[in-house]
Structure formats: C-alpha cells, structure tokens
Amino acid sequence: MGRLENKVAVVTGASSGMGEAIAKLFASEGASVVAMARRKERLDDLIKEIEAGGGKATAVAGDVTIEEDVQNSIKTAVDEYGKLDIVISNAGLLDQMTPVADVTDDLWDAVFDVNVKGPMRFFRAAIPLMEEAGGGTFVTVSSLGGIKCGIAGSTYIASKHAVLGLAKSVAYMYADKNIRSNVIAPGAVMTEMGQTSDTSERGMERAQLTMACMPRMGEASEIAQLALFLASDESSLVNGAVVTADAGWGAG
Secondary structure: OOOOOOOEEEEEOOOOHHHHHHHHHHHHOOOEEEEEEOOHHHHHHHHHHHHHOOOEEEEEEOOOOOHHHHHHHHHHHHHHHOOOOEEEEOOOOOOOOOOHHHOOHHHHHHHHHHHOHHHHHHHHHHHHHHHHHOOEEEEEEOOHHHOOOOOOOHHHHHHHHHHHHHHHHHHHHOHHHOEEEEEEEEOOEEOOOOOOOOOOHHHHHHHHHHHOOOOOOEEHHHHHHHHHHHHOHHHOOOOOOEEEEOOOHHHO
C-alpha cells in the first residue's frame, strides 16, 4: 500500500523539474494526481508515463496567475476523483538575478503574480473544500532565497520571503481545522527553470560569492521525496514548518 493511497493531489508546475518529479512520485505512492502547468504537450507525456506505471493522473493546462485556471484544476480534482486532499504549489518564476535598482514594475508584478499570488489563489480555492472534508495538506515550494538574500535577484528573494510567510500564516489560521501547511526551501536544484543565461551581470556577480560555498546541487527527485513526507500522514504533527533542502548551503 502506497504512502498516499486514496489521496487526491493537485501539483502545479508539473510539466518539468520538481513538479514533474513530485507528480510521478505521488502517483507511484497511490495518489490520484491532477498535474497543472502551461505546457499541455509536456503534461500529456507525463500522464502517459504515470498511467503506464499503473498510476492515476489527469492533465490540466493552466496558469497559476489566472483565477479561472486555478478553479478549473480544483474542480477537476473533485470531478475526476471525488475530493481534494493535497495541494503542492510548486510553479515559480525567476527574475534574472536583477538588483532592485534595475527592477521594473512589470518584472516585480510578474514574479509576485506567480510566486505569491499563485499559491494564495490555491489556498483560497482549496481551503473551503478541505474544511468541509475535515482536513487537508498544503506543501509550498519557496526557496532558500526565502531565508537568505544573497542567492537571487531582489524580486525573487522578496517573493519567496512573502510566500513563506503566507504559508505559515495558513498553518496557524487553520490548524484547528486539521489543515496543515508546510514549506520546502530548496537550495540550487538541477531543473530546466534554473538553466538560463539571461541574467543580470551584477546580480550574478554578487550571487556567485554565496554559490562558492554551496556543497552540491540537488536533484528534483530529492525534493519530491521531501514533498512526499510532508504531504503524507507520516508528518501529521508537522505544521508551519520550513524545511531546507540544500545540502547544508544555508547553514554557513
């Protein structure tokens, strides 16, 4: 019997990287997965792979910045599988290491719309269903940048601090409703999202000072294993926690 047997999970940013790894692992552990991302063709390949392994999954092409898409993913979970137990807010947007003096309003708004308002929309949509059902679990992917400030640009850092506070607020506000909300703060992870050359020269120069003490890069599968623990009943006493997954990078 899987660790998420009979659970229903929505996973955002599921077309690649950590979201894809989480969706695959959750399905292998018995969860019915609603995989949400903007790239439908990538999601279709993911669903085929999950189903080939005997798992259950449904693709929802959508954007976490669009309220109708968020509502559709929640509705799909209920319509297809009868309930909603778990929400993994993983979709994220980088800021090209941009220092604050170079930040435009458009960049600020775009990053916050994905990294903060995206999870907020899912909290807002899912909590009433979880209250009615007697409980549920959220896992929000923040970043080591939600704790430390020298590893990314100003907008990304601010957004990851903000979503960390938001997720902890949910943990406190709804603890008496048997709703848990925990945060993963990954360090550098080998994903498609992190592979970009379009970065601020000054921002990268400053960030490299902290990168010099990074023990190693992480793998998406390692983040997925942590998400599995936090989403499962094994972590029933864990609520409002921020768990770093950075090989000790942030400890220095």
